[in-house]
Amino acid sequence: MAVPTRSDFIEGNSGRAGSLQDLMRFRVQNILFVSSLYESFIMSEDGQLNELILTKFLDLNLSQAPNLTRVPSGAEALELARKQHFDVIITSLQLGDMNAVQLARQVRDVGLDLPVLVLAYDHRELKDFEGRYGFTDLEQVFIWQGDARVLLAMVKLWEDSVNVESDSTLGVPVLLVVEDSVRFYSSFLPVIYSEVMKLSQSVFSEGVNLYQRLLRMRARPKILLATSFQEAIEYFTTFQANVMGVISDVQFPMKTR
Numbered sequence: 001m002a003v004p005t006r007s008d009f010i011e012g013n014s015g016r017a018g019s020l021q022d023l024m025r026f027r028v029q030n031i032l033f034v035s036s037l038y039e040s041f042i043m044s045e046d047g048q049l050n051e052l053i054l055t056k057f058l059d060l061n062l063s064q065a066p067n068l069t070r071v072p073s074g075a076e077a078l079e080l081a082r083k084q085h086f087d088v089i090i091t092s093l094q095l096g097d098m099n100a101v102q103l104a105r106q107v108r109d110v111g112l113d114l115p116v117l118v119l120a121y122d123h124r125e126l127k128d129f130e131g132r133y134g135f136t137d138l139e140q141v142f143i144w145q146g147d148a149r150v151l152l153a154m155v156k157l158w159e160d161s162v163n164v165e166s167d168s169t170l171g172v173p174v175l176l177v178v179e180d181s182v183r184f185y186s187s188f189l190p191v192i193y194s195e196v197m198k199l200s201q202s203v204f205s206e207g208v209n210l211y212q213r214l215l216r217m218r219a220r221p222k223i224l225l226a227t228s229f230q231e232a233i234e235y236f237t238t239f240q241a242n243v244m245g246v247i248s249d250v251q252f253p254m255k256t257r
Contacts, residue, residue, distance in 0.1 A: 023170060023218035026162040028155045030084070032114075033070045034077045034091035034103065039121055066155060074098040074106070081112055088158055090117045090151075093129050100129075104137040115139035117154055123183055142186045149190035156193050160222040164239065173221045173244040178232045180252040185225060192247070196220055229254035 066087070071077050074095045081089070089107065091100050098106070104116035117140040120126040126143055135141050142154055168174060177192070179185040200220040221244055226232035229252060236243060 023167050023172065024159065024163050025166065026087075026159060028066045028087040028159055030086045031066050031068045031155070032077055032081060032086040032089045033068050034072070034074065034089060034095060035070065035119075036072055036092070036096070039092050072096065074103040077103065078106055078110060078112075081107070081114060082110065086114060088115050088117055088155070090119055090154065093118060093120050093125060099133065101133045101137045115158060117158065118142065119144055119150070119154070120182075126182060141182050143182050145183070145187055147187070147190050149194060150186055153186075153190040153193050157189065157223060157225060160224065164222045164224060167218075167222060168239050168242045172219055172242065174235075174239045174242040175221045175223045176226060176232065176235055176239075176243055176246045177223060178226045178229075178246065178248040178252060180227045180249065184249070189223070189225070192223065196223070228252060 069080070069084075069086075071080060072095075074091075074097050077089060077091070089103070091103055093100050095103065100116065100118045107114050107116060116138055118135075118138050120129075120141065120143045123143060126141070140154060140158065142150055144150060164172075164174060175192075175196070177185065177189065179188075197217075197220065200217055224235050224239075226235050232246075232248075232252075236246070
């Protein structure tokens with residue numbers, strides 16, 4: 001059976017609606033944000049993080065922005081995550097009672113299937129933290145550089161990593177980004193996501209109604225981030241039939257035997 005291509009989605013017909021609805025089955029709807037009041041203030045002068053996220057999603061005409069619940073400590077995050085449903089945890093490096101790696105380990109220890117993503121605020125602190133603890137227990141690590149779109153990039157990158165396996169079988173293209181510097185990919189991934197979404201909207205904006213446009217937006221390219229040669233090769237080998245392009249650093253880690 002032939003795998004449908006992206007042009008099949010773009011051309012579309014009534015028979016394609018079911019296929020489009022099968023795309024992006026996982027969506028981040030609830031975020032548990034763990035940070036101090038000061039760190040939250042850094043991101044938004046009035047501290048209204050929900051409004052900040054909503055604004056960035058609406059700027060790109062995205063129909064649904066995730067809800068955000070903020071707590072100031074790891075213990076409160078664990079307690080709340082047991083009671084309420086969350087799709088991801090975004091945390092700063094150092095909390096009052098534990099650090100990000102300790103939080104990630106405790107999340108697993110209590111049986112919660114929740115990814116822990118880190119948003120750091122100081123590059124030097126981040127390098128020191130990596131040297132002491134490493135990033136193995138963390139799903140993503142980003143650094144705040146004044147662009148609020150980094151939150152959108154973190155959410156969409158995680159959604160893409162979860163959905164890419166099933167969506168790629170329906171012909172959705174994959175854009176592979178290879179970069180090991182947290183500072184660099186934290187800077188350009190928000191831009192890449194914004195441009196990809198704007199381009200998708202411009203392609204689908206004419207001749208379709210709102211419902212069709214929202215469905216077809218799900219067929220946008222999925223973006224995968226590789227931080228080493230081995231990870232890049234694994235992604236490329238797995239999704240090579242769908243890879244539409246590779247954006248690569250000129251130098252990145254490669255394990256040798």
